[in-house]
Amino acid sequence: MVLSDIGKYADEQFNNVSSHYPYAEIPLWTIMPNHLHAIVVISACRDVARNVLEKPTAGYAACNVSQTESICSDGDVARYVSTNPTDKNEYMAERSPKQGSLAVIIRGIKSSITKFANENNIDFAWQPRFHDHIIRDTSELNRIANYIENNVANWKDDEFYTP
Incomplete structure (x- = not known):
């Protein structure tokens, strides 16, 4: 072939x-x-597999609202995005591949x-x-x-x- x-x-x-x-x-x-x-x-x-993951810096990173609002159509923009690995979205964690x-x-x-x-x-x-x-x-x-x-x-x- x-x-x-x-x-x-x-x-x-x-x-x-x-x-x-x-x-x-x-x-x-x-x-x-x-x-x-x-x-x-x-x-x-x-x-x-679990040890291969990068560990993000704990805390929060500022999110520029003026830029994200122009990207997001629903206007529901979070002002801060968590980079803390303990702040997980449980809904997505259950559905995402492990x-x-x-x-x-x-x-x-x-x-x-x-x-x-x-x-x-x-x-x-x-x-x-x-x-x-x-x-x-x-x-x-x-x-x-x-x-x-x-x-x-x-x-x-x-x-x-x-x-």
């Missing part, structure tokens, strides 16, 4: 995932013209590749979600690895294949 510029960049991102997410590695992946497959291994030690999760890794990779596409004026879009499957034993790992490795050979059978 000959990779496009985006495919080459995606390949780099998968190859270097551990430098961005020290609790994760991607030992096997394949990049197809319209999709990709990867086995993502996440360390059982989730504390590593550090150390597969969703955080995938979001980071997709974001990086999208940024690359935009900076290089490449027309590109992701499908909004991803399919995941927990691999529970060696036989399942071997079956999925075999599927990923042979996916390129099956490209001719894909409904989006064009010679």
